[in-house]
Amino acid sequence: MDGNGRWAKSRHRPRLFGHRAGVRAIRPVLDAFHERGVHMLTLYAFSTENWRRPDDEVRGLMTLLGETIDRETDELHANGIQIRAVGDRSRLGERLQAKIRMAEEKTKANTAGMLNVAINYGSRHEIIEAFQDATVHGVSSEEMTEEILSSYLYTRGIPDPDLIIRTGGEYRLSNFLLWQAAYAELFVTPTLWPDFSPTDIDEALAFFAGRERRFGSTSEQVDASRKEKRA
Numbered sequence: 709m710d711g712n713g714r715w716a717k718s719r720h721r722p723r724l725f726g727h728r729a730g731v732r733a734i735r736p737v738l739d740a741f742h743e744r745g746v747h748m749l750t751l752y753a754f755s756t757e758n759w760r761r762p763d764d765e766v767r768g769l770m771t772l773l774g775e776t777i778d779r780e781t782d783e784l785h786a787n788g789i790q791i792r793a794v795g796d797r798s799r800l801g802e803r804l805q806a807k808i809r810m811a812e813e814k815t816k817a818n819t820a821g822m823l824n825v826a827i828n829y830g831s832r833h834e835i836i837e838a839f840q841d842a843t844v845h846g847v848s849s850e851e852m853t854e855e856i857l858s859s860y861l862y863t864r865g866i867p868d869p870d871l872i873i874r875t876g877g878e879y880r881l882s883n884f885l886l887w888q889a890a891y892a893e894l895f896v897t898p899t900l901w902p903d904f905s906p907t908d909i910d911e912a913l914a915f916f917a918g919r920e921r922r923f924g925s926t927s928e929q930v931d932a933s934r935k936e937k938r939a
């Protein structure tokens with residue numbers, strides 16, 4: 709969720725002030741998506757590249773992640789939301805790992821919605837690890853299929869995203885769900901994450917509704933199959 713730093717800078721405040729505002733933006737956004745019938749969301753909270761940031765910012769972000777899990781898990785659980793972390797958690801602190809495990813364990817049987825949080829997530833690393841893991845489990849390179857590889861990704865069991873929203877105006881995926889995003893629609897908004905609001909969500913969903921999703925087929929084929937379905 710991009711733009712916390714710029715949001716803080718424009719207010720002459722430290723970056724961490726922006727990250728705190730970014731955390732406050734999450735709840736209303738989740739609620740607004742839920743009201744609009746979107747029950748499956750993945751938030752890109754911390755990438756494998758974010759370790760390169762100054763030590764105090766990394767520490768601050770990690771503290772914030774832990775605090776947010778502590779504060780939000782019970783209510784998400786009460787709303788029937790399943791929480792899942794995607795990413796390489798082995799590099800996270802022991803205490804943060806324990807909090808993640810606790811939140812996942814508590815909410816694992818929930819079915820009203822799913823909130824995935826990408827923490828120490830990097831898509832290329834994920835794909836390599838999935839391939840290695842599959843090999844360890846006896847899958848030979850000849851046997852490998854898209855379905856098998858998908859089942860070894862951090863996102864196993866989570867459907868591919870239909871829509872990716874990028875805040876902060878950047879036109880790139882930044883190592884996010886590269887495999888899973890093969891057919892995702894991309895919506896880029898200049899809105900900085902702490903300002904991201906239900907109005908931006910409506911814009912993103914209107915954009916999505918206006919896209920024709922062909923998955924490699926032609927428009928004519930899509931029209932024909934629609935007619936067939938109606939018949």
Ligand code: IPE
Nearest residue numbers: 709710711712713714753758
């Ligand atoms: C949040 O936004 C990203 C993370 C939580 C790591 P940024 O910190 O990248 O914000 P900008 O790009 O400096 O505005």
Ligand code: MG
Nearest residue numbers: 710711713876
């Ligand atoms: Mg940024």
